[in-house]
Amino acid sequence: MKLGKLIKKLNKENSPPDGWSAADAIQETVPHNDVKEANKPEGGKVYALTGSRGSRCIANGNTWAESEVKDPAAADAEEAQWD
Numbered sequence: 001m002k003l004g005k006l007i008k009k010l011n012k013e014n015s016p017p018d019g020w021s022a023a024d025a026i027q028e029t030v031p032h033n034d035v036k037e038a039n040k041p042e043g044g045k046v047y048a049l050t051g052s053r054g055s056r057c058i059a060n061g062n063t064w065a066e067s068e069v070k071d072p073a074a075a076d077a078e079e080a081q082w083d
Contacts (some may be wrong), residue, residue, distance in 0.1 A: 041065045 001009075016024070041047055044067040051057035056066050 037067070045069075 011020075031082055035060065041064045047064060047067045048057035049067070050059045054060070056062045058064070058067050
């Protein structure tokens with residue numbers, strides 16, 4: 001069965017008796033006015049994009065706020081010891 005036909009079949013079998021409405025839609029993102037931060041980088045700050053397993057970085061799924069490097073000079077010194 002093709003995917004399109006399967007989706008139509010599942011929707012037909014599981015839809016409410018009066019059909020789908022806009023109220024039934026799932027909100028995909030949280031409105032920014034309901035969130036303390038919009039999870040966007042801010043200018044003038046340093047963020048860890050990559051890092052080791054478990055570290056706070058964007059690549060590990062952390063937010064921009066969680067991935068902010070509080071002391072970039074200390075991070076540079078730590079990185080230099082591995083060079």
